[in-house]
Amino acid sequence: MINLFINSLFGSTLKRPSLISIIFSYTMLIFWSLVCLFPLYWIIVTSFKTLPTYTNGPFYLPFYDFEGSLSAWETILNDNETYVAFLNSLFISFVSSTIALILGSMAGYAIARITYRPKLGSIILFILTLFITVYIILQFNISWELPTICGIIIFIILLSSLNTRFKTQLNNEDISFWIISTRVLPPVTIVLPIYVLFQQIGILKSHWSLIIAYSTGAIPIAIWLMKEFFVKIPVELEESAIIDGATRYRIWWSIILPLVKPGLAATYIITLISTWNEYLFALFLSTSKTQTLPMHVAGQLTVKGTQWWSMSVVIIIMLIPVLFIAVFLQRFVLSGLLSGSVKG
């Protein structure tokens, strides 16, 4: 009996599942759909409410057990800020996740396939030069351009002369660990120095401040995910390409990338959603001109109290484009990762 249950739980991917398995599976699927959909339904219901219908106990069906009102929708849709925030969010998240996907798939491929042997000594040299430069800038209170250029030149000269003496080497594992280790930085810690940095460069008030921050935040996770997808591809494909005289760029662009389309889609969806929904960096780095939609959601906490109904409308507006993209790209995610590449 237990065996039967276990076997029906771990259903087959090839044969038609047994009856118990079908019943169990559909029960779980329907239950979990309710868990996912009910909060969404509650947002939609709340968006038709006003102050009295919200506070006087729970009402479940608009226009049936309470008098629905479109006033929240009217307020939000007549608000110019909504359109500004929507366009800002759209621009910022698309550009930053595209950048993250391109850079992340390049670096992920490089870590999976190319051998790197950076020398520990040259990294220490880099850090030392950096510290001395920063110390000089802080100590003598001068502008940053000249010391930075001098520092870079001195570093290159020292590196070219000392490089052969360094012996200890790091490898790809160390690089990928270093990259993923930057994910652990709490955003609260790094956002203040970033604020000062962007202020110095003068891009704080443009969209690029958020784009740079978001794409850099998404690069490590893009690299980490893409690397996992790249490693699974048989090396033989690349070997035959090399024998045919292909360069690295050609291999990456024409052979590897088409094979990892599902991985690319999965990574793109994840970065797109995370940048679209990001809140903390937006809180610090966005101005009224570059306000994004999550800021607009939190903006419904007004002096008159929380406008739950307007907030629900903004959340629904935020949800629609992402839903559209996810449905549109879903076939890439769900189509098998390596289907056809080994056999064909």
Next chain:
Amino acid sequence: MFLNKNYIKNIDIDKYSPALFLYPSVIAILFISIFPLLGSLYMAFTKFKFIKGGTEFKYVGFYNFKKLLFGSQQYHFLGSIKEISGIIEIIFYLFIVFISYLLIKSLLNKKISIIGKIGWIISAIITIFLFYLILATEFSGGKFGSLTTTIFYVMFGAIIQFFIGLLLAIICVQKLKGVNYFKAIFFIPLMITPVGTGYLFRMLTNTTNGPFKPFWVYLGYRDYSWATDPWGARIAVVIADSWIWIPFMFIILVSAMQSQDKTIIEAAYSDGASNYQIFKYITFPHILPTCVVILIIKIIDGFKIIDLPSVLTSGGPGISSESMTLHSFFTWRSLDLGGSAAISYMLFIIVVYFSLTLISISKRFTKFY
């Protein structure tokens, strides 16, 4: 399958491609993550002050860290520590024996280098310390601090989310009619902004005009509020967090499961293997690396949890649902920039410990295939 991996790695086809592929990402990460991190390190050793005509960062040494670990902020960071006794003490000693056993086993392993052995010793010490901290606070009559609360969120959340995600993925790779519609539905929670989810769960957990009011009244919890009970608040945060993260686990696990070679499964069926055996010996080993990766990603990201506790409970009641990032944010808001940076550095150390240990453990599994 990967026999010739080193062969292709060592061919130098293009002179500049290694640099061109990797360096853009490295430079971006250096400028936006590493340099700001050094800036914060400087701040962690200073005290921020307003002086005439501006502000000042005064160097105070390890003052900020001492305050957190031993001084006035200990109750807030580590929790209020009580003596452990009775059954809790026995559990603690059993745990020490268990960890020592694992440690000695890895110290006697000749394949592990000296640096690796030192790493295992440090990791064992931190593990025992954190376990002691959890036992000595909430389980001995004390209270969780922000560190222990965060560890609770991360570990409890990761386990629940992984297993529910895996279960749903197992169900969804079967040949069932209409399963794609369900998959589309399961993505939805991932797409709502976490701030929005925080406010949404505040509406849902409201016991006076939320949708579950009849249910609460039926159970006799008419005046009960999640936000005034420490464990209620923590569990509300974990539930909201799971609601966001299960789709993430699910989406990755499904694509990992569907990428496996169907011919192996066909062969196993013709040899008479049962569904469970196929999962155990074929599917699970295939998806294990992916599982490890998503668990590590979840644990790393989980430590940064801030929007849910800040929106749902504002860290309350008291400090009992405050995560470390939220603690750092509150400290930052009260203009103690040095203290805030010190907390984020402690967070940094804890996460580095967790990810290093987990990656080292996972390396032992991945060598089998």
